[in-house]
Amino acid sequence: MADPVSASQTIDVVQGLLYANATRYISAIGLVLLLHDHVLTLPQEVSLIWKAPSSFAKYAFLVNRYLVPASLILVATEMSDFNSTARSDLTMIAATAVLSVYSIGIANLLVLFRVLLLWNKHRIILRVLFVAFAVSFALTFASLIFFVTRLDPGVAWSPMARMCILSGTSKEYALVWLTPLTYEFLVLGLTIYNALSQPRSSDVELSHILRRDGILFFLILTSLRFINIGFALTQDPRKTFLVIYLVWALVTLVLNRFLLNVRAAEVALSQLPLSPLSPLSAPSGPFGLDGRASPFALWVVAEDDYAGDDDLWRMQYTDA
Template sequence: MFGVISIGIANVLVLLRVVLLWEDRPVVFKFMSVGFSTGFIAQFVCMIIANIKLGPSISWSPIAKMCIISSSTPLYIAVWVSPMLFEVLVLVSTAVNALDRPRTAQTRIVSALHSDGVAYFFALTILRSLNLAMAATANPSLTLMTVFFVWAMTTTVLNRSLLNFRVSNTKPSSTSPPNPPRRGSPFGTGHLSNSTVKVVDMDDMTLCWDPERHDLDGNGDVDAGRHKPSESIGSSTRLMRLDSRERSRRGLPESDWFPDV
């Protein structure tokens, strides 16, 4: 009985994932909810009837150290068929969503299905099919042989799929168009997505102080060496070192260009 409840909880998580693939459309949510409710109620009712019917045949086995059944019932087939109807609905809706979704020319349909988790849904369907196959044999020793294995594997596969979905949601989608560049705000609060820095070469007029080009007193006299380069340009930043050939061409001492020397 608890296994049936755990299957129902797992199907609820699958239902939410499928609805998320369809972008939370109300029609899809209602359709999937009806399919889930129908399958779960049918499975729960069939399980109760099967347990009542097989109650007299259940006995304790000292060898197996557990309760075993000595007979079988066709109702076990209905117990495993009911949730599989919902799982088939999940597979179909996932495939239709992948076909209906717009995608780029480089994105194949197989990649779209894989990103949607169709492989995990298919694995869950295969695991449930094992229980159905064993129940169809009507052999009491085989009816419940794979129940615990399928129960454990269903939990593992489902948790793995949810973790994979979480990782895929944090990555940029290959089918989504690139984001357009954002314009900067005139108030300085905007954000530029692709900001670039232009490097402008400075000429000699910017980097160098030429005594022949500066008339500091306004009377045509040249300040020979008394004026510092940083003062002539109006900046508190020290100038870059001039080329040795430039200094030798002007015939100025080293101290004119480097005040600290």
């Protein structure tokens, strides 16, 4: 008769191997999806972003766009058993964790600019958004550092899984995702309230206003955050990193698509023979966006020798 303890240990080992392999391949799926989308959108990046006037949003977008794939390649390298050790894996976890917080911060700043412009740079909204962003970023970073330090004793190299596994986790892990989610709920609420408070003609439905302001992007982003929170709340160390890198890739992918579409709408708008103060019509297509509220037009660095069609949108936001 088999020893119940040995049988239980065998089951735990097998399940641990399954989760380790699932983490490895799910993370690889996220990297492949992000790289594939990067190649597909590279022409738009060159034509819409590289040629745009210098601004904080332009460089923040480019840094985040290339930072995340580079980080995920580092993760894939460590998970592929290329001279990995418990110490090197912990270093990788700490490095990618810090980079992920920076990525979240950059993404939230770009979204902040978008919402701020939807509100016509209202001073109270400006203060609320920046204070909320600063508090959210500080709490996220602090909870992440605390979580990584708690992980250190529980990281061990598994020769069977050919990667490091965790023997424990902490309750603070959920705070890493709850704090930015709280900020994103604020952004979502301000976006909806702004759409509700705007006067609109009878032939323009509220759903068109919300779609134009990017409500679908905010809903997708919030849903992805909930996935991370759900796995964090299980308190199962085998699930700690199961989908985290996939979600990071998808959040970056959605953000890149959203901002490229906003910039495309902005460029198209600058080519229309319309007054910048003319009322907006309903957007076309399910992802129609408002090009007037583009973060790439906020805090543009002036260039004396620059002239062209983009002068319209450059002055439109910087003079306000």
